[in-house]
Amino acid sequence: MEDQTLITLRRIAGVSDAFIVDRNSAPSEGGTAEAQAALLSAVVAALAQATDDLALGQLGETIIEAERGSIVTGALPNGRAVVVLADAKANLGMIRMEVRKLRRQS
Amino acid sequence: MVAAPPRVPEVAERAAHEVYADECLAARDHIRHGRAGQSAEAARRALAALPRGVDAQRLLGLALLELGEARPALHAFSAALTADPLDVVSHAGIAEAQELLEGAGSAEVVWLRAWEVEPYAVSDGTNGMPGIGQRLQDARRAAGALDVREGPPPLTRAALARIHLRGRLFEHAAIEARAVLAKEPDRMDVRLTLAEALWRSGESLLAAAVAQEIRERLPDCVAANLLVATHWLAEGRDAGELMARVHAVDPAGSIAQNLFDDREVPVLFGTDALPERHGEPSAEPPRDDRALAETRALSIVEPPPRAAMTGELLPEVPAVAPIPADIVHDSAQAEELEQLIAPELALVTEPESARAADPDAVLKQPAEPVAQAPRLELDTEPELVVVPPTAESTPSRDADDRTNGNTAMQAGRYLDAARAYGAWLRAARDGRTSG
Numbered sequence: 249m250e251d252q253t254l255i256t257l258r259r260i261a262g263v264s265d266a267f268i269v270d271r272n273s274a275p276s277e278g279g280t281a282e283a284q285a286a287l288l289s290a291v292v293a294a295l296a297q298a299t300d301d302l303a304l305g306q307l308g309e310t311i312i313e314a315e316r317g318s319i320v321t322g323a324l325p326n327g328r329a330v331v332v333l334a335d336a337k338a339n340l341g342m343i344r345m346e347v348r349k350l351r352r353q354s
Numbered sequence: 355m356v357a358a359p360p361r362v363p364e365v366a367e368r369a370a371h372e373v374y375a376d377e378c379l380a381a382r383d384h385i386r387h388g389r390a391g392q393s394a395e396a397a398r399r400a401l402a403a404l405p406r407g408v409d410a411q412r413l414l415g416l417a418l419l420e421l422g423e424a425r426p427a428l429h430a431f432s433a434a435l436t437a438d439p440l441d442v443v444s445h446a447g448i449a450e451a452q453e454l455l456e457g458a459g460s461a462e463v464v465w466l467r468a469w470e471v472e473p474y475a476v477s478d479g480t481n482g483m484p485g486i487g488q489r490l491q492d493a494r495r496a497a498g499a500l501d502v503r504e505g506p507p508p509l510t511r512a513a514l515a516r517i518h519l520r521g522r523l524f525e526h527a528a529i530e531a532r533a534v535l536a537k538e539p540d541r542m543d544v545r546l547t548l549a550e551a552l553w554r555s556g557e558s559l560l561a562a563a564v565a566q567e568i569r570e571r572l573p574d575c576v577a578a579n580l581l582v583a584t585h586w587l588a589e590g591r592d593a594g595e596l597m598a599r600v601h602a603v604d605p606a607g608s609i610a611q612n613l614f615d616d617r618e619v620p621v622l623f624g625t626d627a628l629p630e631r632h633g634e635p636s637a638e639p640p641r642d643d644r645a646l647a648e649t650r651a652l653s654i655v656e657p658p659p660r661a662a663m664t665g666e667l668l669p670e671v672p673a674v675a676p677i678p679a680d681i682v683h684d685s686a687q688a689e690e691l692e693q694l695i696a697p698e699l700a701l702v703t704e705p706e707s708a709r710a711a712d713p714d715a716v717l718k719q720p721a722e723p724v725a726q727a728p729r730l731e732l733d734t735e736p737e738l739v740v741v742p743p744t745a746e747s748t749p750s751r752d753a754d755d756r757t758n759g760n761t762a763m764q765a766g767r768y769l770d771a772a773r774a775y776g777a778w779l780r781a782a783r784d785g786r787t788s789g
Contacts, residue, residue, distance in 0.1 A: 271768075274760040275775075277753070283779035286759055290775050294768035340523065 253350040254330075260346070262338025264317070271296075271327040285331075292321050292329040309347060311340060322347035324354045371605045373403040374410065378606075381413040390420035406574055406603045408437035415447045424454035437574045437603045439542040442472045446486055449493075458496035465490040466510070471543055473506075473513035474520060515547050524555035542568055542575070549581055550613070558585050576600050576609040755781060 257266035265281070269289035275282050296307040307329075312319040320332040320343045330350050332343050377400035384393035394417035400410035415430035428451040431444040438444070445468035452461040469486045487506045494502045509517075512534045518527035531548035534541060545568050553561035562585035568578035579600050583593035600610065759774035 271763065274763065275756060277756070278782075280779065280782045283756075283775060283782045286756070287772055287775035287779050290759065290763060290768050290772035293763065294772060297766070297768055340526070341518075341521075 253346060253353070257330075257332055257343065257346050260334075260338065260342050262335045263343065264333045264335060266330070266332045268324070269329050269331055271329075284333075288319065288321070288331045288333075289329070291319075292323070292331065293327075295321075296323060296329075309344065309351075311344070320344060320347055322351045324351060328354075370403040371601075374400045374407055374605055377403065378407070378409045378413060381410070381417065385413065385417050385420065388420075390417045393417035394421065404602060404605060406437065407605065408434050408441070408576065408603050409606065409608070411437070412441065412444055412447075415444065415451075419447055419450055419454075422454070424451040427451045428455070436572050437576050438609060439546050439568075439572065439575060440471055440577070442468055442486070445471055445543075446489075449489065453493070458493050459498065462490070462493040462497045462499075465493045466507075467543070469507060470510060470512040471516065473509065473516055512541065512544050512547075515544060515551070519547055519551050519554075522554075524551045527551035528555065542572055546575070546577055549578065553581055553584075558588065561585070574599065574603050576604045577613050580610055580613055 254266050254268070257263055265284070267285055269285050269292060271289055271293040275286035275289070291312075292307070292310075295310055299305065299307045307323045309322045310320070312321075315336075317333065317335045318338065318340060320334065320340065322330045324330060330347055332347065334340070334343055377396045381393045381396035381400060384390070384396060394414060397410045397414035397417055400407055401414065404410065411430050411434040415427045415434060418424075418427035418430060428448055431447040431451065434441055434444040435448075445464070449461045449464040449468050452464050465486065469490045472486065490507050491502055494507075511530045515527045515530035515534065518524070518530060528548055528551040531544050531551060534544045535548065538544070545564060549561045549564040549568065552558075552564060558581075562582050565575075565578040565581035565585075568575050569582060572578065579596045583596040583600070586593040586596070600607075604610070755774050755778035759771045759778060762768070762771035762774055
């Protein structure tokens with residue numbers, strides 16, 4: 249089910265990548281994609297820790313907007329999260345919709 | 355001996371604002387209990403005290419509608435809209451009046467307008483009343499439209515602008531609003547949405563300019579006056595005239611309270627800038643009377659304006675890809691989109707704040723590339739140096755960065771892990787491009 253949703257996410261115009269990250273599993277040797285996933289996993293973990301430290305409860309969804317694109321994340325159970333990298337022209341509403349769908353299914 | 359009853363103050367002795375608030379309260383109470391005639395009378399007395407009062411106009415419209423006097427009701431609602439173009443009750447009231455006058459088929463456009471103001475307001479049916487979306491669909495069927503599907507109406511750009519605004523996607527809201535205004539420049543509701551989106555995104559100058567355009571057409575528009583007044587005050591100009599107009603139209607300050615965060619009102623206008631509330635019920639918009647629509651208050655639990663946004667706004671910002679027609683016509687996904695506007699689930703992080711959370715990554719950036727990033731130690735504070743990409747990156751360096759990241763992750767030092775993984779990513783990228 250998650251794979252199907254990731255495929256759907258990747259098909260959205262402007263989405264450059266989408267994957268599930270897991271803070272509990274160390275990244276294996278690899279190239280850019282693995283490093284990217286590891287970096288985003290750490291970022292999501294830091295945000296989750298921040299919301300916890302701030303007594304805001306569990307992290308839900310985030311949008312990090314940058315000059316040339318955005319990172320949309322959605323927390324999943326057991327320390328996992330769905331992360332979507334999108335360029336500046338991507339429809340963030342559609343991405344969030346799919347992310348939320350995945351969160352509901354998990 | 356029986357004490358004499360306290361003398362009831364004459365109407366003339368009371369301040370006009372007090373009379374207005376009391377009569378509005380009475381009008382609301384009457385209509386709530388089905389006494390439409392008395393409600394209309396009270397609303398008229400309120401208007402005698404403050405002829406431009408938006409609450410009284412709205413209440414008069416509701417009462418007249420209950421009495422079946424559609425045309426005068428329509429006039430009352432239209433008057434209310436000149437003060438608040440985003441008042442969904444007045445929009446829905448006009449649509450109801452239009453239906454009474456000329457049948458359901460003639461009200462499609464006005465129902466659409468009402469729905470576009472609050473496309474996210476979904477009736478749960480518990481009050482037995484169909485929501486505005488359902489009324490719009492019914493009007494479309496009555497008008498002979500053949501493409502009416504079950505579920506919520508297909509999204510329009512004006513509706514999308516409102517959804518984006520509520521979902522704090524202010525730039526997106528501005529883009530959609532501008533697209534609508536390019537075709538329908540007279541849409542004051544959309545223009546006000548644009549002004550609010552600009553203001554909330556920190557573009558107060560642009561917001562004031564748009565609000566000024568609205569004031570030229572609708573001088574009593576409360577929100578437009580407030581936005582211009584905010585800008586004037588920020589510039590050190592006297593906004594007394596604008597605020598006097600606001601007080602004459604919305605003495606309870608309900609629109610100001612909705613537009614601004616509660617903390618902003620006293621800051622912007624002084625603690626006594628807005629009149630004292632004469633009892634809680636009168637100060638609030640007539641939420642309980644909104645049998646015609648979901649309460650607007652739900653839409654106005656807005657954040658305070660953000661100090662700054664990244665990137666240019668319009669027209670420099672790249673256009674957001676419009677939602678494809680096949681998607682927006684899908685009722686299930688339209689419902690999903692409506693759910694997306696729940697702001698409490700979204701944590702929006704700005705690039706500036708991300709950098710602020712990790713200033714060391716900038717401060718410790720070495721001027722010259724270093725040969726190897728130091729390892730992280732679990733028991734000591736790491737002195738991690740971010741290594742800029744170099745052509746000399748090697749697989750062993752990548753392994754070190756990855757190991758450092760893994761170690762930091764296991765220790766729960768996620769920012770350190772992010773730095774290490776970032777170094778790994780840069781090295782991997784550099785290796786790919788240089789290779």
